[in-house]
Amino acid sequence: MKLVPLGDRVVLKQAEPEEKTQSGIILTTQSQEKPQQAEVIAVGPGGVVDGKEVTMQVKAGDKVIYSKYAGNEVKLDGEEYIIVRQNDILAVVE
Amino acid sequence: MKLVPLGDRVVLKQAEPEEKTQSGIILTTQSQEKPQQAEVIAVGPGGVVDGKEVTMQVKAGDKVIYSKYAGNEVKLDGEEYIIVRQNDILAVVE
Amino acid sequence: MKLVPLGDRVVLKQAEPEEKTQSGIILTTQSQEKPQQAEVIAVGPGGVVDGKEVTMQVKAGDKVIYSKYAGNEVKLDGEEYIIVRQNDILAVVE
Amino acid sequence: MKLVPLGDRVVLKQAEPEEKTQSGIILTTQSQEKPQQAEVIAVGPGGVVDGKEVTMQVKAGDKVIYSKYAGNEVKLDGEEYIIVRQNDILAVVE
Amino acid sequence: MKLVPLGDRVVLKQAEPEEKTQSGIILTTQSQEKPQQAEVIAVGPGGVVDGKEVTMQVKAGDKVIYSKYAGNEVKLDGEEYIIVRQNDILAVVE
Amino acid sequence: MKLVPLGDRVVLKQAEPEEKTQSGIILTTQSQEKPQQAEVIAVGPGGVVDGKEVTMQVKAGDKVIYSKYAGNEVKLDGEEYIIVRQNDILAVVE
Amino acid sequence: MKLVPLGDRVVLKQAEPEEKTQSGIILTTQSQEKPQQAEVIAVGPGGVVDGKEVTMQVKAGDKVIYSKYAGNEVKLDGEEYIIVRQNDILAVVE
Numbered sequence: 001m002k003l004v005p006l007g008d009r010v011v012l013k014q015a016e017p018e019e020k021t022q023s024g025i026i027l028t029t030q031s032q033e034k035p036q037q038a039e040v041i042a043v044g045p046g047g048v049v050d051g052k053e054v055t056m057q058v059k060a061g062d063k064v065i066y067s068k069y070a071g072n073e074v075k076l077d078g079e080e081y082i083i084v085r086q087n088d089i090l091a092v093v094e
Numbered sequence: 095m096k097l098v099p100l101g102d103r104v105v106l107k108q109a110e111p112e113e114k115t116q117s118g119i120i121l122t123t124q125s126q127e128k129p130q131q132a133e134v135i136a137v138g139p140g141g142v143v144d145g146k147e148v149t150m151q152v153k154a155g156d157k158v159i160y161s162k163y164a165g166n167e168v169k170l171d172g173e174e175y176i177i178v179r180q181n182d183i184l185a186v187v188e
Numbered sequence: 189m190k191l192v193p194l195g196d197r198v199v200l201k202q203a204e205p206e207e208k209t210q211s212g213i214i215l216t217t218q219s220q221e222k223p224q225q226a227e228v229i230a231v232g233p234g235g236v237v238d239g240k241e242v243t244m245q246v247k248a249g250d251k252v253i254y255s256k257y258a259g260n261e262v263k264l265d266g267e268e269y270i271i272v273r274q275n276d277i278l279a280v281v282e
Numbered sequence: 283m284k285l286v287p288l289g290d291r292v293v294l295k296q297a298e299p300e301e302k303t304q305s306g307i308i309l310t311t312q313s314q315e316k317p318q319q320a321e322v323i324a325v326g327p328g329g330v331v332d333g334k335e336v337t338m339q340v341k342a343g344d345k346v347i348y349s350k351y352a353g354n355e356v357k358l359d360g361e362e363y364i365i366v367r368q369n370d371i372l373a374v375v376e
Numbered sequence: 377m378k379l380v381p382l383g384d385r386v387v388l389k390q391a392e393p394e395e396k397t398q399s400g401i402i403l404t405t406q407s408q409e410k411p412q413q414a415e416v417i418a419v420g421p422g423g424v425v426d427g428k429e430v431t432m433q434v435k436a437g438d439k440v441i442y443s444k445y446a447g448n449e450v451k452l453d454g455e456e457y458i459i460v461r462q463n464d465i466l467a468v469v470e
Numbered sequence: 471m472k473l474v475p476l477g478d479r480v481v482l483k484q485a486e487p488e489e490k491t492q493s494g495i496i497l498t499t500q501s502q503e504k505p506q507q508a509e510v511i512a513v514g515p516g517g518v519v520d521g522k523e524v525t526m527q528v529k530a531g532d533k534v535i536y537s538k539y540a541g542n543e544v545k546l547d548g549e550e551y552i553i554v555r556q557n558d559i560l561a562v563v564e
Numbered sequence: 565m566k567l568v569p570l571g572d573r574v575v576l577k578q579a580e581p582e583e584k585t586q587s588g589i590i591l592t593t594q595s596q597e598k599p600q601q602a603e604v605i606a607v608g609p610g611g612v613v614d615g616k617e618v619t620m621q622v623k624a625g626d627k628v629i630y631s632k633y634a635g636n637e638v639k640l641d642g643e644e645y646i647i648v649r650q651n652d653i654l655a656v657v658e
Binding site for chain 2: 001002003004005006007009011042048049050051072074076083
C-alpha cells in the first residue's frame with residue numbers, strides 16, 4: 001500500500017527519535033522533542049488549491065525541515081507518516 | 095435511502111474500530127483511537143464553492159486518509175457516515 | 189405568515205425529536221441528540237452573497253443533512269425553524 | 283431626529299418583549315428571551331461595502347428575522363434600535 | 377494642533393458623559409455607559425485602504441452613531457478623541 | 471547604525487514618558503500609560519505588501535498617533551523604537 | 565549541510581545572547597530576553613506564495629530586525645537557526 005497525496009499535500013517520514021537517553025532510560029513520547037527534519041516520501045500534484053495555483057517545489061527523497069505546528073500524523077501498515085501542505089515545509093536540507 | 099453530497103462534500107464510511115483489546119477488554123469509544131482511514135461512498139459535484147472552482151479528485155470506492163479534525167458525523171438508517179470537504183482528504187491509499 | 193429567506197439562506201424544519209425514551213422517561217431537551225436531518229421549507233434567491241455568486245441547489249421539500257454547528261433557530265406562530273446558509277447543508281437524502 | 287444608516291446597515295425596531303409572565307411576575311431583562319423579529323425602520327444605500335458591491339433587498343416596513351448574535355443596540359430620544367448589516371437579516375416574514 | 381486622519385479613519389468627539397448621578401454621587405468612568413453618539417471632527421481622504429477603494433461618506437460636523445466595540449481613544453491638548461474607521465460608523469443622526 | 475524599514479513598515483520614536491509622579495515617586499513601566507504619540511524616524515518603500523499595492527503617506531519628521539495595540543518594540547544602540555505598519559498609524563498631528 | 569528555504573522564507577542566525585549576568589550568574593534560557601537582531605543566512609526564491617507574488621528584498625549577510633512573535637527555530641549540525649517569512653522581517657540595520 002502507498003499514500004498518494006491530494007493537491008498541495010506532501011507525505012513525510014520523520015527521522016527516528018532516539019528511544020533512550022545516554023544513561024539508558026527509556027523516554028515516553030511526550031518528553032522526546034519531535035524532530036522537525038523528515039524525508040519526502042510522496043508529493044501531491046499541486047494545481048488549484050483553495051482557489052490558488054500551487055506549483056510543487058519538493059520531490060520524493062528530499063530532506064526537509066517542516067513547521068512543528070503543522071501536519072497530520074497517519075499510520076499505514078505499522079509505519080508512521082506526517083502529511084503536510086507544501087507551505088508548511090520551511091526549507092530543503094542539502 | 096442514500097446521501098447525495100452538495101458542492102465539494104464527500105461522504106465517507108470509516109473502517110470499523112476494534113471493539114476489544116487483545117486481552118478481550120471492551121473499550122469505551124473515548125479510549126479508541128479514531129481511525130482516519132475511510133472509504134469514499136459518494137462525491138459531490140464540485141463546481142463553484144465559496145466563490146472558488148473546485149474539481150473533485152476522489153471517486154466512490156477510493157480508500158482515503160482524512161484530517162482527524164474534520165468532518166460531520168451523520169447517521170442514516172442506523173449506519174454512521176462522515177461528511178468532509180474534499181480539501182480535508184489528505185491522501186488516497188493505493 | 190411565512191418566512192422568505194434572503195440571499196443563500198434556507199429555511200429548514202427539523203424532524204420531531206423523540207420526547208420519551210423506550211421506557212417512557214421524558215427527556216429534557218439537553219439530553220436529546222439534536223437531529224441533523226430536516227426538510228427544506230423555503231429557499232433564498234441566491235445571487236451575490238458576500239461578493240460571491242451563489243446558485244441554489246436545494247428546493248422546498250428536499251430532505252437534507254445539515255452541519256450540527258450551523259443555523260439560527262427561529263420561532264414563528266409557535267413553530268420552530270432553523271435558518272442555515274446553503275453551504276451548511278451537507279447532503280440531500282434521496 | 284432620525285437615523286440614516288451607512289453602507290449595508292439596516293435600522294431595526296424590535297417587537298416589545300412581554301414585561302410580565304402569565305402569573306404576573308416582572309422579569310428582569312436577562313431572563314427574557316430576546317425576540318429576533320423586528321421591523322425595518324431605515325435602510326442604508328448599499329453600494330461598495332468592504333470592497334464588495336451590495337444591493338439592498340429589504341425596505342422600511344418589512345418584518346424581518348435577524349441573527350441573534352448580530353447587531354448594535356442604540357438609543358435615540360429614549361427609543362431603542364438595533365443596527366445590523368443586511369447580511370445578518372435571515373428572512374422576511376410575509 | 378489638529379489631528380489629520382489617514383486613509384478611511386474618522387476623528388470623533390464624544391458627547392460629554394454625565395459626571396454625577398441625580399443624587400450627586402460622582403461616578404467612576406467604569407460605571408458610566410459609554411455614549412455611542414459623537415460628532416465628526418475630521419475625515420481621512422479615503423482612497424485605497426487594505427487594497428480596497430473607500431469613498432468617505434461622512435463629513436466634519438455630522439452627528440453619528442458608532443459601534444461600541446470600535447475605535448482608538450487618543451488625547452491631544454487635554455481633549456479626548458476617538459479615531460474609528462468609517463466602516464465602524466453605523467448611522468448619521470439627522 | 472540606522473533602521474531601514476521594509477515594505478509598509480514605519481519606524482517611530484516615542485515621546486519620553488514621565489519617569490516620576492508629581493510627588494517624586496518613580497513609576498515602574500507597567501503603571502505608565504504608554505504614550506501613543508510618536509515621531510516618524512524612517513519610512514519603508516511601500517509597494518506590494520501582502521499582495522496589495524501600498525502608497526506611503528507619512529514621512530520622516532511627521533508627528534503621528536498610532537494604535538496602542540500595534541507595533542514591535544526594538545532596541546538599537548540603546549535607543550528604543552517602535553516599528554508599525556503604516557495602517558496602524560491613525561492620524562498625523564499638525 | 566545547508567538550509568535552502570522555500571518560497572518567501574528566510575533563514576536567520578541570531579546574535580548570541582549573553583550567557584552570564586555581570587555578576588557571573590548563569591541564566592536559564594527563559595530569563596534571557598530573546599534578541600531580535602539576526603543575520604540573514606539564506607533567502608528563498610520568492611515567487612507566488614499563498615497566491616500572491618512576492619519579491620525578496622533581503623539578501624544573505626544583511627543584519628535584520630524581525631518580529632518577536634514570528635519564526636520557527638530549527639537545529640542543524642548543532643547550530644540553531646530561525647526560519648521566518650520575509651514579511652516578518654521589520655527592518656534592515658545599516
